[in-house]
Amino acid sequence: MTPVAPNGGELSLALLAMGLPLLSFFLVFFVTRPRVTLSCAVSLVCSGLPLLAAIWLLAGHWRMEAPILWELTWMRGGGVAVTFGFLLDPLSLLMLCIVTGVSFLVQVYSLGYMAGDPGKAKYYAFLSLFAWSMISLVLASGLMQLYIFWELVGLSSYLLIGFWHHKFSASQAGKKAFVMTRLGDLGFFLGIIVLLLNLGDLSILGLNQQAATRLTPGLLTASALLIFCGVVGKSAQFPLLTWLPDAMEGPTPVSALLHSATMVAAGVYLVSRLFPFFQGSPQALGWVLVIGTVTMLLSSTMAMVASDIKQVWAYSTVSQLGFMFMGLGAGGYFAGVYHLTTHAAFKALLFLCSGVFIHHYATNDFFVMARSGARSLKVPMLSLTVAGAALSGVWPLAGFFSKETVLSALAELPNPAWLWLGLLGAGLTAYYTFRLLFVMWRPRRTQPPAGHAEHGEGGHHGAAVYWVMAAPLLVLAVLTALLGAAGPALESFLAWGRPLPPGAHHGWLVAASVVVVAAGAGLAWLEFGRAGAAQQGFLSRIPGLWNLFANRWYLDWLYRWLLDHVVYGLFSRLFTLNDRRVVDGGIDGFCRATLGAGWLLSLLQSGLLQYNLFTMVLVMALVGLYFLLV
Amino acid sequence: MTPVMGQYIRPEAVAWAAFILVVGLTFAGALIAVLPRNIIYNVFGLATCILGVAGLFIFLGSEFLAMMEILIYIGAISIAIVFAIMLSQPMHVRIPPAWRPKLYLSFAVSAVVFVSFSVIVLRTPWAVALERSQDWTVKRLGELFLTRYELLFELISLALLVAIIGAIITAAALGGGRKPEGEP
Amino acid sequence: MNSLHTYLFIALVLFCIGLFGLLKRRSLIGMLISVELMLNAVGLNFMAFNRFLAPDPAVGQVAVLFIMGIAAAEAAIALSLILALFRKIRSINVEQARQLKG
Numbered sequence: 058m059t060p061v062a063p064n065g066g067e068l069s070l071a072l073l074a075m076g077l078p079l080l081s082f083f084l085v086f087f088v089t090r091p092r093v094t095l096s097c098a099v100s101l102v103c104s105g106l107p108l109l110a111a112i113w114l115l116a117g118h119w120r121m122e123a124p125i126l127w128e129l130t131w132m133r134g135g136g137v138a139v140t141f142g143f144l145l146d147p148l149s150l151l152m153l154c155i156v157t158g159v160s161f162l163v164q165v166y167s168l169g170y171m172a173g174d175p176g177k178a179k180y181y182a183f184l185s186l187f188a189w190s191m192i193s194l195v196l197a198s199g200l201m202q203l204y205i206f207w208e209l210v211g212l213s214s215y216l217l218i219g220f221w222h223h224k225f226s227a228s229q230a231g232k233k234a235f236v237m238t239r240l241g242d243l244g245f246f247l248g249i250i251v252l253l254l255n256l257g258d259l260s261i262l263g264l265n266q267q268a269a270t271r272l273t274p275g276l277l278t279a280s281a282l283l284i285f286c287g288v289v290g291k292s293a294q295f296p297l298l299t300w301l302p303d304a305m306e307g308p309t310p311v312s313a314l315l316h317s318a319t320m321v322a323a324g325v326y327l328v329s330r331l332f333p334f335f336q337g338s339p340q341a342l343g344w345v346l347v348i349g350t351v352t353m354l355l356s357s358t359m360a361m362v363a364s365d366i367k368q369v370w371a372y373s374t375v376s377q378l379g380f381m382f383m384g385l386g387a388g389g390y391f392a393g394v395y396h397l398t399t400h401a402a403f404k405a406l407l408f409l410c411s412g413v414f415i416h417h418y419a420t421n422d423f424f425v426m427a428r429s430g431a432r433s434l435k436v437p438m439l440s441l442t443v444a445g446a447a448l449s450g451v452w453p454l455a456g457f458f459s460k461e462t463v464l465s466a467l468a469e470l471p472n473p474a475w476l477w478l479g480l481l482g483a484g485l486t487a488y489y490t491f492r493l494l495f496v497m498w499r500p501r502r503t504q505p506p507a508g509h510a511e512h513g514e515g516g517h518h519g520a521a522v523y524w525v526m527a528a529p530l531l532v533l534a535v536l537t538a539l540l541g542a543a544g545p546a547l548e549s550f551l552a553w554g555r556p557l558p559p560g561a562h563h564g565w566l567v568a569a570s571v572v573v574v575a576a577g578a579g580l581a582w583l584e585f586g587r588a589g590a591a592q593q594g595f596l597s598r599i600p601g602l603w604n605l606f607a608n609r610w611y612l613d614w615l616y617r618w619l620l621d622h623v624v625y626g627l628f629s630r631l632f633t634l635n636d637r638r639v640v641d642g643g644i645d646g647f648c649r650a651t652l653g654a655g656w657l658l659s660l661l662q663s664g665l666l667q668y669n670l671f672t673m674v675l676v677m678a679l680v681g682l683y684f685l686l687v
Numbered sequence: 688m689t690p691v692m693g694q695y696i697r698p699e700a701v702a703w704a705a706f707i708l709v710v711g712l713t714f715a716g717a718l719i720a721v722l723p724r725n726i727i728y729n730v731f732g733l734a735t736c737i738l739g740v741a742g743l744f745i746f747l748g749s750e751f752l753a754m755m756e757i758l759i760y761i762g763a764i765s766i767a768i769v770f771a772i773m774l775s776q777p778m779h780v781r782i783p784p785a786w787r788p789k790l791y792l793s794f795a796v797s798a799v800v801f802v803s804f805s806v807i808v809l810r811t812p813w814a815v816a817l818e819r820s821q822d823w824t825v826k827r828l829g830e831l832f833l834t835r836y837e838l839l840f841e842l843i844s845l846a847l848l849v850a851i852i853g854a855i856i857t858a859a860a861l862g863g864g865r866k867p868e869g870e871p
Numbered sequence: 872m873n874s875l876h877t878y879l880f881i882a883l884v885l886f887c888i889g890l891f892g893l894l895k896r897r898s899l900i901g902m903l904i905s906v907e908l909m910l911n912a913v914g915l916n917f918m919a920f921n922r923f924l925a926p927d928p929a930v931g932q933v934a935v936l937f938i939m940g941i942a943a944a945e946a947a948i949a950l951s952l953i954l955a956l957f958r959k960i961r962s963i964n965v966e967q968a969r970q971l972k973g
Contacts, residue, residue, distance in 0.1 A: 664972030666965050667789070667894050671796050674890065682803040685810055710881060717885055720904050721892030733904050736885075740911050743881065747918040749932055756914075759939045764907060764946045771900055771950040775957040793894035801887045808879045816926035827929045828936075836933055843940040850944035854951035 060126035060262060063145070067125060070114055071143045074107040074153065075196060078189035086182040096178035097168060100185050104164050107192060108157040115150045120554050124262065128198050137257045143196040144261060147551045148394065152195045152326055155401045156319050160188045162529040163314040166409055169525035170310050170416055180220060180308070187213035191319055195326065200249050200259040203327070207245070207291065210323060211238050214315050218307040227306040237300040241290015248283030251276065261330060269337030281334065281341035284327070285348075292324025292378045295352040299612050301375055302359075305367040309412030312367060317374045317404040325381045325397050332390050346386025350478050353379030355610055357485035361492070362596055362606045366411045366423040369493055373448060374404055376482065380463055383479060389466025391548050396463055398547070399447070399455035399540050406444040406533040413437040413526050423493055424592075427500035438497070440530040445494045447537045449487035450574050455540035457570075462544070464566055480573045487577030492594065495586035706746060713739030724784075726772050733768075734761050751825050878919035886912035899953045899963045903946065910942045 063071065081103030085096045118125075128142030143149075164184055171177045190209035197203035212235075219231030253259060255276055256268060268277060288294070293301035304316050315321070328335060328345065335341050353376045360372035377400050384392030413434060418426045432438055447456035460483060467476045549555075585592050596603045608614070716739055719732025737760040741753040832840050885908060892905030914935040921931025957963050 662972060664969030666968070667793075670894055671792060674800060674894070675796055678800040678803040681807060685807050713881065713885060714888075717888040717908055720908060721888055721896070721901075726898055726900055729901055729904050733907060736908060737911065740885075740915060743878070743915060744918055747878065747922045748928065749918065749921075752918065752932055752935055755936065755939060756911075759943055760907065760911075763943055767946055767950055768900060768904065771953055774954055775900070775963050790895055793891055796894060797887045797891040800890055801883060804883050804886075805880070808876065808883065813875055813924060815924050818926055820927050823928050828932055831929050831933055839937065843937055847940060847944050850947045854947040857948070858951035858954045 060124045060144070063125045063127050067114065067117075067145065068127060070110040071127070071145065071196060074110045074114075074157065075143065075189070075193050077103040077107055078185045078192060081185040082182050082189060085178055085185060090178045090182070093178050096181050100181040101161075101164055101168075103185060104157065104161045104188055107188070108154075108161045111150070111153040111157045114145065115154050118145065118147075118150060119550060121145075121147065122553060126198060126262065128260075137253060137259075139201045140199050140260065141202050142198040144198040145196070147553065148326075148329055149195055151394070151398065151547070151551070153192065155322075155398060156188070156191050156195055159314055159318040159401055159405050160184070160191070162405070162532060163310045163409070166313075166412070166526050166529045167308075167310045169522040170412055171308065172522055176220065180217075183213055183216045183220070184311075184314070187217065187315065187320070191323070194323060198260060198262075200252065200261065200264065203261075203330075204242075204245060204249055207287065207323065207327075208242065210320050211235060211242070211291070214238075214304070214320055217311040217315060218304045220307055220311065224306065226303075230300075230303040230306040234300040234304045237297050238290040241287045241297055244283045244286025244290075246287075248280045248286070251280040251283060255280075264331060265333040268334045272337075274338065277334075278338040278340045281331075281338045282344060284331065285335075285341065285345060288324035288327055289348060290324075291327075292321050292382075293352075293375050294324070294348050294379060294382065295355060296612065296615075298352055298356060298375050299609055299616070302368050302371040302609070305365075305371050309367065309408055309415055312371070313405045313408030313412065317370065317408055318401040321374060321378060322381075322397050322401060325378060325385070325393055328382070328385050329390060329394050329397075332385065335385075336388070342386050342388065344386075345382050346475065349379040349382025349386055350475065350482075351379070352376065353383065353482045354478065354485075357482055357489065358602075358606045359609055360489040361485065361594060362603055364424055365421040366414065366426070366493065367408070367421055369423075369489060370404065370407050370411060373407075373486065373489070374400075376486065377404065377448070380460070380479070380482060383475070384463035384466045387463075387466040387470050387475065389463060389469075391551055392459070392462040392466040394551060395544060395547060396459040399459040399537070402533055402540055403444040403447040403454075403456055403537045406440055406530060406537055407448065409526070409530055409533065410437045410441040410444065413523075413530070416526070423496055424500075427497050430500075431497055432500070436527040436530055440534045441497065442494060443534045443537055445490045449490040449578065450483055450570060452571070453538075453541055455537050458541040458544045461567065461570065464570055468566055480569060483570055484573040484577040487574040488581050491578040491581035492585050495581055495590075496592060499586055499588075501592060705742070709739050709742030709746065711739070712736070713743065715739075727769075730765055730768055730772070734765050737761050737765075748823055751828070875919055875923040878922075879916065882912040882915040882919065885909075885915065897964050897966050899949075899956070899965055902965065903949050903953070906949075907942060907946070910938055914938050 081100050084099050089096045089099060124144055124146035126142065126144050128140040131139045131141045133139070164181070167180065167184070171180055174180065187210065190206045190213055194203055194206035194210055197206060215231045215235040218234050219228045222228045222231075249259065252264070252268075255272060256264070258264065258267070268280075272280070290297045293299075301316055301321065305312050307316075335345070356372040356375035356379065360369050360376065363369045363372060377396070381393045381396045381400070384396055414423075414426050414431055414437060415421055417434065418429050418431065420426060420429075423431075443454065447454035450457045450460040464476065464479050464483070467479045470476070580595075584590055584594055596606065605611070713736055716732050716734070716736025720729050720736055721732070723729060723732070737756060741756040744750075744753040744756060889905045889908030889912060892908065893902050896902050896905060917931045917934045917938070921928050921934075925931055953963055956968060960967055962968075
């Protein structure tokens, strides 16, 4: 599949999408920041136009047959060229639409959510920076460019998580996210270096087409696993998953945009982007599958005990990302990408709904929200229900179909255990989602809603603010409902319009997943929904498991232990020793040697005139002799 | 020298005897000037040596220089040294014997210099000038001083003047003693 | 007695005795005396070359006269320095003038 050059329209649209958010960032950050309304307008325009460009491009290339590639050489040396440019193919176009779409909706939503915040203009500048980095990441034509924007995305994530930096926990969470993703990015960078040294070609098309034939299997596996390290960090997979729940310290729209729909999905996008490359190494795909499964199960269990609504969705995000990796690891390219797409819609919706409640009731605890009368907010409540049902996989919503494709990809594997684990995960998902929904719908001890509401975090700003925030919810809810039907069309689009191989249709699989979801939902009904339910999960009767889940499987404790004993106890001590003994000691030794040499030389300066004379006369005599004789 | 004596004593023998006497005076004086620990003996040794050198100057054809040698060295420098001795070193202080290794070292260095300069003297092909004037008169010296070497002559005078003034200032001011009158 | 080498060797012996004294003596006045010996040896050399080699015998004598002048100046300066030193450290022993010791 040889790439073709873009025509003028495609070139300008793509460059527009890549350039406008950056322009907006600079404008807002350096020029219009004191004028909040103007800043918001600039930012909205600069995120709306890329959305239009993305839809236009997607529609115009619905039946595209060859990827469109445009590159400029940034630097060249030793036969290796690092290029900048864009690559338009079905995957990047789809992802571009997701990113620009969610980004635009979140910016609209933030108009209400951040109303009255003193840093609103700065917030929009950071959102624009994020949009620019993410769009450039999605369109990147080479791994080096992708890596640069990958890091920029991490930077904007840090800035946005710590946006309320006067809150200690927020700045800590920002640092944690930055450091933990950096840990993975180190592996990513090493992978890039391995590829650069052994292949000398970092273009995505080149990697996908040639890596499997030009690299030895060992090198291929090593580089794929190293790149997957970066994915593990960015997509919060095991063992680097605890930064994402902490990242919920940021504003809720940020959580919706970065930490559920787009940025954390960048890891999934990268694996899909390099999917043929990963397919060249079955071991690497196996690891993707294992990591995805472990992550999905761990974080589902964590979500079962959380009482903070954003934490629940955060764990759920991690687990759904793990689900996507399971699909990819099982060889289901479409399964991963499709689930990514639907997940972006319904998870953004979930977060935005939660944001409305949080904004309204100034609490993150959904038990408290329910008691304060969350039911009375109709639009968010309905949207939340739709999105929650989609997340658990209820027919006919989007999540049902995408989860179905992932499960059927798992069913193709020779080992049935993966499928059972996938089904277990689906059941757990249904359980924790319906737990939350039932608590919200059927609160105990209802209180009048008005009393609490006036002390909201952002305060009340009337109906206009409410509808600014509700409108994106409706758009996303419609999308969530409709995306399920778009599955076959998307599949053929992603497969370059070629006829699909007739996959084995697992009729029993649909039944199994319906049964599992029903079981999870039923358990939730029994414990939280039915009249007179205690609203206490069965887990609270097993304190050991409860503690394990509530403490995130003691992962943070493990990091602390590793940090204390391995990093501080071993490496830091060695480096300190090296610093003290070798570096400082070397300099001290050099100084001491200089002093000693000076002292030795000073012995020659005895202050005795006649010894100087001895030497002088002797040298003169010998020099005279030398000139005469030689 | 009467003709009668000339029959028995040959002039060459007298010249040889005189030469040996002069050389002996030189070396003996030099050794006395260097070896004894008593500084007064050294001054006398220097004077003796100067006498010998003056004799050698006569053998080398310049009575004027021999006279000047005695005048300057014995009449001026030796006297100045005696004054310095009187002003500085109390004569009754016992001087401790020299440190042996230093003695040997000095001797060795001098020996090396002697050997190497001997080699230089012996190995150099000395060439005699093709045309040689025989004008040894003092008149010729005076002419040279006032014509060709006039600048040098003036410079030497100046140097002597500066040396005398400097010596006075050094001895008077820098020695930690009282400052000369009238100086701030 | 009428050869250049004879006089050169006499001068050399004189020079080496002076050098020996210069290196050995601890008394500064002793060293000054040794330097005078060495200067005399040099003058003797000039006179020897003047007698046996030089085209104009007056030139060598001029040189020796200059040496004598310099020697007189040097003696005056050196003696005054010795006096100054003696006032400072109450000694003219060169081994005790060691302020320049490193």
